[in-house]
Amino acid sequence: MSLPEAETRLEQHLADRYANTDWRPALKAVMDAEGDIATALEAVGTLATTASQRTGLKIRIPARPKIPTQPPTIEELLDPVEEREVGDHDYEFPGGDNEIVEEV
Numbered sequence: 001m002s003l004p005e006a007e008t009r010l011e012q013h014l015a016d017r018y019a020n021t022d023w024r025p026a027l028k029a030v031m032d033a034e035g036d037i038a039t040a041l042e043a044v045g046t047l048a049t050t051a052s053q054r055t056g057l058k059i060r061i062p063a064r065p066k067i068p069t070q071p072p073t074i075e076e077l078l079d080p081v082e083e084r085e086v087g088d089h090d091y092e093f094p095g096g097d098n099e100i101v102e103e104v
Helices: 003-017 018-033 037-053 076-077 097-103
Strands: none
Touching: 003 018, 018 037
């Protein structure tokens, strides 16, 4: 992959969060080490160390879902709509508990 192609893909993936100045050292290290595994590993180690010591990191926490204004009724708590229909299952035991015990 060429450097311009790598930059384009990063821009597409990160959209407005892409900053060329943030990615320039990483891209340069990868391009300089192309074909030399020892140099690539050394560059990645240096980048990882630098990134882990960087201050001013921003942590983004997604907004919590809106809490309903009305609490559920006791009936809704004890018999939720999601649990009313069991759906398909692989096993049927028309003989009840005795048939289940025999199967196990």
